[in-house]
Amino acid sequence: MASALLTGAVLPSIFNVVFDRLSSPEFAIWIKGKKLTQDMLERLKTNLYAVQTFLNDAEQKQIKEGAVKDWLASLKDAMYVADDLLDEFFTKAATQMDPGTFFSRYLNLQDRKIAKRMEGIIERIESIVRQIGTLGHREIPKENMSWRITTSLGEISHVYGRxxxxxxxxxxxxxxxxxxxxxxxxxxxxxxxxxxxxxxxxxxxxxxxxxxxxxxxxxxxxxxxxxxxxxxxxxxxxxxxxxxxxxxxxxxxxxxxxxxxxxxxxxxxxxxxxxxxxxxxxxxxxxxxxxxxxxxxxxxxxxxxxxxxxxxxxxxLGLLSEEDCWLVFSKHAHLSTSSMENPDLKKVGRDIVKKCDGLPMAAQALGGLLSENSDVNDWNRVLKSEIWEFPDEVTPALQISYYYLPPCLKECFVYCSLFPKDYEFDKNELILLWMAQSFLRPGKNQTPEEAGDEYFNELTARSFFQLHSTKENKFVMHDLIHDLAMFFAGKFYFRAEEHENVENVVEIDNKTRHLSHNAKGNYPFSKLLRFCNSVKHTRTFLEINLDPWIPFNMENTPCILLSKLKYLRTLSFKCFPLESLPDSIGELIHLRYLDLSETRIETLPESLGNLYNLQTLKLVRCSKLKILPVSMKNLVKLRHLDIGNTGLREMPKGMSKLKSLQFLSHYKVGKHEENKIKELGALANLQKSIFIYKLENVVNIGEASMARMFDKNGIESLMLSWSWNEQNTFASEIERDILDKLQPHINLKELQIWNYRGTIFPDWLGHSSYHNITTLTLYGCRNCCMLPSLGQLPALKRLKISDFETLEIVGAEFYQKDESCVEKPFPKLETLKFQSMGCWKEWCSIKFNAFPRLKQLIIKECPMLRGELPNHLPSLESLKIQNCEQLSYCVPRAPAMTYLSITGASEVRIGELPPLLRHLFIGGSH
Missing domain, CATH: 3.40.50.300 (P-loop containing nucleotide triphosphate hydrolases)
Incomplete structure (x- = not known):
């Protein structure tokens, strides 16, 4: 691979993209027999080879030498322009009706124009390379600080000295x-x-x-x-x-x-x-x-x-002692006891810690940098780095941590400078943004998303990201880390929000490739539009409205941006009061990422189908959006389509052609031949979750089989839904067979079934082979007279059963299908909830030694329920019973119970109160 050429270089993402393009078979077809083009290619390669050995020296010097920083910026800018040209070439070539004959016809017509543009780029790069001698660059190799995935994201490190x-x-x-x-x-x-x-x-x-x-x-x-x-x-x-x-x-x-x-x-x-x-x-x-x-x-x-x-x-709060700082450093270095007892390694480590000056973040960052690396030479390189002597506009320890980041991670990290301080990062969203900018370099048999997951984990392990204090699955950057990203972002990144309080207009550098804007801030669109012509090569425009509920005025339509910024790879108008998108969106042939979530948009133009390179399309909570364009089937590179909480009436025809899809949030089954459920069969690479609804439009088991749900081993969360108001008295005869053919892969972790119209469930639901299912919801299955056998699901933790209108008895079948099974039913269930069960009369629970780990039991709106409930729940902590008027209930033996609330029951009998009980409420009839 050509990408191996520049391992360790400071500008790997853009360099490697260009080299990959130049080494592609399509490009080889073009240059064959064209001496001028071959000469240009050799000149370009020669210059890039010449410059790469000086990049490591330049990267270090740029921190204190403005001239070097400008030289690097000029080189990177030229590479961006080269990539834009090549991307345009490949996109236009790939989207012709007859690609086999198009290359020669198109390229012959365009040779002179493309060659002229390429010649200009090469001359510019040659001029930049000639400046190396005047800047005093040295040829120095990049120290190999190996890249490792070091820690679990969920790990909470011990805090020392506090x-x-x-x-x-x-x-x-x-x-x-x-x-x-x-x-x-x-x-x-x-x-x-x-x-x-x-x-x-x-x-x-x-x-x-x-x-x-x-x-x-x-x-x-x-x-x-x-x-x-x-x-x-x-x-x-x-x-x-x-x-x-x-x-x-x-x-x-x-x-x-x-x-x-x-x-x-x-x-x-x-x-x-x-x-x-x-x-x-x-x-x-x-x-x-x-x-x-x-x-x-x-x-x-x-x-x-x-x-x-x-x-x-x-x-x-004071600084840490040197000893506590050493403990922080050692903890994040993740070395074995024997390694840390190595006297040479320990001495160098102690000397590094002294330079942290009692600042725990510095010790944490440097520990993460050297994590699982017991090479004394590497530790010495960090200790003796010239960066310690540089001006401390940003903490030197953090600069060193950035300098030694693997090249593939540097641009990913700096990209985060587009977001404001204290921004709450969603891991998956950030990975899609990185992917759109070609920052991700997947390994063999690895998807870009998997590579992005590794990148994010590594940045977290090195303390560039940290888990949010209270919000699950959210990450933040420390202010100092954000300052570091801003410092190295340079002229290529512009965050309008940062300048919103400046009275005079802050000019945007013409090298800007990535910019973000906060529509509710004081930096209006009129200022941005003023500079659009000078930053026409911008690749990112992100609308970051931090509070979508605060109204703001749109001084000028953002659609003007589309006519100015033709090289966009990423475009987000999330939460913007956008009502329509012009046909000119189809001219953004470089676009990879488009987010129109939470806008007022009602339709999308057919020209959307021209976006051959589009990888991500987000339309979340576009409640006015009723239909997707027919041309959607042309987006053959689309990998992520999120249409959650939209007003879509049906799916567009031909979704089966989008074979690159990795994520499809929702699929509404249609009645037409090309938007039925069988379209899902060709989408073999779907991952994570999918919500399939309007299942009443599946008319036979053949269609259900063609969806091939059992083959989709990447789906972890599945919702199957029939419409509540679609009642067919004859449907229940075939509904079980249809649901049977929609059997998911055994890798499934979460399952929801809504408004199922059959009378019984298929055998796969509850089968012990589904060893990963932790969450199960059955809602609105109003014709069902019997619950499935769920007791032998080995990993089930959360179970909710609601709105069963004909179910009268929860019997032995609920616990186990095979009476010879010796395992306790529901071995790991922690939360069980029954709600709105209008005809439920009896729960046969006495003879089963079930629910050994049940912590929370909720029974609500079950007016016919009477008799006994489980009488021994050793792990139960919370019990809530509400509006069960006929229930005569004896509170179970539950020594761990801390919360008890029973209202609207016929009779409640309480023996000895649990010793840990802190909340007790008994209401209604006693």
Missing amino acids: EKDKEAIVRLLLDDADTGDGDISVIPIVGMGGIGKTTLAQLVYHDDKVKENFDFQAWVCVSEEFDVMKVTKNLLEATKKCTCNLNNLDLLQQDLKDQLSRRKFFMVLDDAWNENPSEWKTLLQPFRDGVKGSKVLMTTRNEKVANAAQKASPYK
């Missing part, structure tokens, strides 16, 4: 005597960036004594953009654990006040920057009605911020 700090903060939080009525105690933690303020706050937040002392806790990141209404809304959403659509500060504060009153709360306000006392007074006003002892913990770098929020003295 035990006393944690104890001190916990004491302050548990002290109820430090405030009077109508007062609120704010405890500020103050310290420099990277010293561990957020880490300390997390330790305290998850402390068991703290959890027991407060009725509820919430965490909100305040960040540099201190908007009282925005922060209040975030606080309210964190408190209510749901989205808030209010845009009036008074209403927001009243709602927050209502939520906080009569409850003892603990709030964390992380990363505060605002020094205005009056704004803090306004923000904290709703907090004053909480129960005495309620607390707010705040983290900030600035003591003035602490004083603005609270008159009490802040808690000042």
